[in-house]
Structure formats: structure tokens, C-alpha cells
Amino acid sequence: MPLQWFLKYRPKSLNEVENEDEAKKELTEWIESWLKGNPSYKAVLLYGPPGVGKTTLAEALARDYKLELFEMNASDSRNLNDIRSMAERASVTGTLFGIKGKLILLDEVDGLNARADAGAIDAIIELINKTKYPIILTANDPWDPSLRPLRNAAKMIELKRLTKYPLKRILKKICEAEKIVCEDEALDFIIDQSEGDARYAINMLQGVAEGYGRVTIDMAKNLVRKKDRELDPFEALRSVFWAKYYWQAKSAVTDTQIDYELLLRWLDENIPLQYTDMEDVWRAYDALSRASIFLNRAKLVGWDLLSYTFDLMGPGVAFASFEKKKPTYKAKWVKYQFPQYIQQLAKTKETRDALDSLLRKIGVIIHASKDKTLNDFLPLFVIYYKKFHDKLDKELELTEKEKDVIKMLSSLYEGITEQPKEEERKETTERKRSTYYRRKKS
Numbered sequence: 001m002p003l004q005w006f007l008k009y010r011p012k013s014l015n016e017v018e019n020e021d022e023a024k025k026e027l028t029e030w031i032e033s034w035l036k037g038n039p040s041y042k043a044v045l046l047y048g049p050p051g052v053g054k055t056t057l058a059e060a061l062a063r064d065y066k067l068e069l070f071e072m073n074a075s076d077s078r079n080l081n082d083i084r085s086m087a088e089r090a091s092v093t094g095t096l097f098g099i100k101g102k103l104i105l106l107d108e109v110d111g112l113n114a115r116a117d118a119g120a121i122d123a124i125i126e127l128i129n130k131t132k133y134p135i136i137l138t139a140n141d142p143w144d145p146s147l148r149p150l151r152n153a154a155k156m157i158e159l160k161r162l163t164k165y166p167l168k169r170i171l172k173k174i175c176e177a178e179k180i181v182c183e184d185e186a187l188d189f190i191i192d193q194s195e196g197d198a199r200y201a202i203n204m205l206q207g208v209a210e211g212y213g214r215v216t217i218d219m220a221k222n223l224v225r226k227k228d229r230e231l232d233p234f235e236a237l238r239s240v241f242w243a244k245y246y247w248q249a250k251s252a253v254t255d256t257q258i259d260y261e262l263l264l265r266w267l268d269e270n271i272p273l274q275y276t277d278m279e280d281v282w283r284a285y286d287a288l289s290r291a292s293i294f295l296n297r298a299k300l301v302g303w304d305l306l307s308y309t310f311d312l313m314g315p316g317v318a319f320a321s322f323e324k325k326k327p328t329y330k331a332k333w334v335k336y337q338f339p340q341y342i343q344q345l346a347k348t349k350e351t352r353d354a355l356d357s358l359l360r361k362i363g364v365i366i367h368a369s370k371d372k373t374l375n376d377f378l379p380l381f382v383i384y385y386k387k388f389h390d391k392l393d394k395e396l397e398l399t400e401k402e403k404d405v406i407k408m409l410s411s412l413y414e415g416i417t418e419q420p421k422e423e424e425r426k427e428t429t430e431r432k433r434s435t436y437y438r439r440k441k442s
């Protein structure tokens with residue numbers, strides 16, 4: 001993936017940030033109160049819809065005031081310990097603030113799942129209480145009851161949706177810098193679809209411009225989708241697996257029209273294609289199987305449990321990959337597969353029986369029902385089998401028929417994890433896109 005334009009053109013300084021004058025003023029007054037040694041608040045909570053400049057403002061503020069930025073995505077509960085140790089470190093300042101000042105950014109605190117991440121809010125409050133450095137928290141939705149302690153501890157600063165003209169200036173600047181011919185009307189169209197979200201608008205612009213080298217109204221109309229339009233399964237998978245942020249992974253799951261059960265199958269099918277590290281694969285399946293447990297419970301006891309299912313299916317699967325934590329991480333391009341192996345295998349009674357007995361044998365070992373084994377473990381097993389077939393043959397006393405079934409399964413995976421050539425890649429993406437839009441229209 002080439003560098004994302006929204007990052008390439010992220011404002012470096014407060015005065016490059018469009019709009020948001022009120023927020024800028026409040027932020028600078030606040031940071032200056034720190035510099036004078038008499039902070040008005042220890043923390044601010046910057047909140048507002050996606051893509052309006054929360055993260056951008058925090059970073060620009062640090063740069064303008066020459067503060068070293070400690071940035072952490074708070075919605076990832078694995079960072080809990082880091083937050084705790086930061087609380088320890090931030091409570092002692094070696095140097096005077098202002099000489100080598102620091103700014104702490106805890107991004108996306110509303111991604112914390114209050115129940116699942118018990119302790120995280122407390123840890124943040126402790127950090128705020130102890131800190132000798134200014135702290136910025138960000139959130140899309142700060143009104144969740146579990147965030148009340150944060151609302152009380154921080155100064156609330158709201159960012160509004162970007163309106164048409166600032167958005168247009170942002171897009172125009174990029175068109176000029178990239179030397180791309182962009183029709184005015186096309187920019188207006190993109191802006192209309194973006195619901196005041198600059199990241200979304202820039203991504204749409206890049207999507208069109210990169211494929212075609214220019215941006216016309218016709219192309220925009222064909223290629224740009226309304227922000228809240230539902231994702232097709234391919235897009236949903238890509239958005240989950242490529243997500244760098246909690247909200248991306250979560251909205252991928254909630255913004256799709258395919259039903260949750262089916263999406264589980266899609267994820268199930270494609271986890272081992274997307275993730276190469278065995279431990280990542282394992283963690284992803286772990287999240288997915290818990291998602292399926294919550295889904296079943298939701299059906300029995302109440303749909304509010306669905307939210308956990310979404311958390312696990314989206315962010316749970318997305319951040320199962322520790323590879324992603326590396327700054328150099330680049331999502332692997334994968335041709336996603338329909339969840340079809342079941343149908344394929346179920347064609348003859350003989351293979352059905354062999355699959356059944358295979359599932360039972362595996363199920364005994366992993367203490368799972370046949371269904372669970374089929375849904376949650378089989379793809380992983382197939383990969384393990386490739387490496388450890390001698391051992392597994394013996395251990396499971398596999399029959400020839402069962403071995404055949406495994407072979408069929410693995411041949412269904414074969415060849416689809418290779419990176420396609422650039423041209424092929426374009427071609428398939430385009431094809432997918434056009435079939436999708438055709439389907440959508442009809």
C-alpha cells in the first residue's frame with residue numbers, strides 16, 4: 001500500500017488545521033497554563049465524530065510547542081500495563097516541564113470496553129491524578145456511562161463535523177500537491193458522501209485518483225460510496241483485517257449487510273489466509289470462537305450482548321495480529337475466499353461421513369463440539385496438519401478417507417495466499433468493484 005494521503009497530508013501545525021478555531025483556542029490556552037506551571041486541567045478530552053482532526057490536533061499541538069509526544073491507543077486493552085507504567089513514569093519529572101516537555105496522548109478511550117477492560121478507566125484516572133505532564137484523551141462518543149470518571153477528570157473540548165468549504169480546501173490542496181486533475185463537481189460529490197469526515201473524503205479521493213490518475217464527476221459517481229453505505233463481504237473482511245484502529249474494525253462489522261453468522265464464517269474462512277504468524281492465527285480464532293459464544297447467548301438472553309460479539313469479531317480478530325503493532329506493518333494482500341468448503345465437502349455421503357468422523361476425533365482432543373470444531377478450529381487444523389501430518393496421522397488414527405478430506409480442505413486453501421501481481425490485483429479489485437456496483441444497482 002502506498003502511503004495513505006490522509007497521513008501524508010496530515011497538518012503538521014495548528015494553523016494548518018482547518019476550522020475548529022474554538023477547539024484550537026481552548027487547547028492552546030490549556031497548554032499555556034501548563035507552561036506557566038499552573039495547569040487549569042491535567043487532562044482534556046477531545047471528542048467528536050471520526051475524521052475531524054482529534055488525533056491531528058493533538059499531534060500538531062505537540063509539534064507547535066515542541067513537546068515530546070507519547071501516543072498510545074487506549075482502546076487496545078493490551079496497553080493496560082503500559083498505561084499503568086506510564087502513570088508511574090509520568091508522576092516523576094526529571095527535568096522541568098518546558099525544557100524537555102512531554103505530552104501524553106491516549107487515543108480513542110471510548111474504544112475501551114468497560115466490562116472487558118476492567119481497570120483501564122481506573123488506570124487512566126490514576127495517570128491523570130499523578131501526572132506531571134499534560135494529557136489529551138480522545139473519543140468519538142464520550143457519553144458512555146462508563147466514561148463518566150474521565151469526563152469529570154478532564155476538560156471537555158468538542159470538535160464539530162467539518163463543513164463543505166474546509167473540506168474542499170483540504171481536498172484541493174491534495175489535488176494540487178499530487179498534480180492530479182480534479183473536477184470541482186467531483187470534489188463536491190465526494191464531500192457530500194463523506195458526512196464531514198475528512199479522512200473518509202481523502203480516502204475516497206485517493207481511491208479514485210490512484211486508479212485513474214484524475215478525478216472526474218463520472219468516476220466519483222461510480223466509485224465513491226456513501227459513508228454509511230454497507231460494506232460487501234470482501235470490503236468487510238479487508239476492513240477488519242487491515243484495521244489499524246479500533247473504530248475501523250468495529251464499524252467494518254457493524255456496517256455490513258451480511259448477517260453476523262455468515263460474517264463469522266467469512267472470517268473463519270479467511271483468518272488463516274490473512275495471518276501468517278501461527279500465534280496471530282490462534283488468537284484470532286480465540287476471539288472468533290468467543291464471538292460465536294456471545295452470539296449464541298445474545299439469541300437466548302438478549303441482543304445487547306451483540307455488542308460483545310461485534311467487539312470480538314471486529315477488533316478482536318483485527319488486533320489478534322501482533323505483527324500489526326510494528327510500525328512497519330503492511331497488511332498482506334489476500335484474495336478472500338467464500339466460506340464454501342462445507343458445501344464442497346458435503347457433496348457425497350462418503351465425504352460427509354469422513355468429515356464427520358474427522359471432526360469428532362479432533363473435537364475429542366480440543367474438547368469442543370462437532371459444530372465448534374467445524375466452525376472454529378478446522379481451518380487451523382488443516383494448517384497444522386501440513387506441518388505435523390505424521391504425528392497427527394498416528395495420534396488421530398486417521399483413515400484414508402479422512403486424509404482425503406483433509407487434502408480436499410487444504411487444496412481449497414492452496415494458492416490463494418500468494419501475492420498476486422500488480423496488474424492482476426488491479427484487475428480483480430476492479431472486477432469486484434464493478435460486480436458489486438452492478439449488484440447494488442439492480
Ligand SMILES: Nc1ncnc2c1ncn2[C@@H]1O[C@H](COP(=O)(O)OP(=O)(O)OP(=O)(O)O)[C@@H](O)[C@H]1O
Binds near residue numbers: 009011050055
Ligand atoms: N481540521 C482538519 N484540517 C485538515 N485536515 C484534517 C482535519 N481533520 C482531519 N483532517 C485530515 O483527516 C485525517 C484524519 O484526521 P484525524 O485522524 O485527526 O481524525 P480523528 O478526529 O482523530 O478521527 P477518529 O475519531 O476516527 O480517530 C488527518 O490525517 C488529516 O489528513
Ligand SMILES: [Mg+2]
Binds near residue numbers: 056
Ligand atoms: Mg483519531
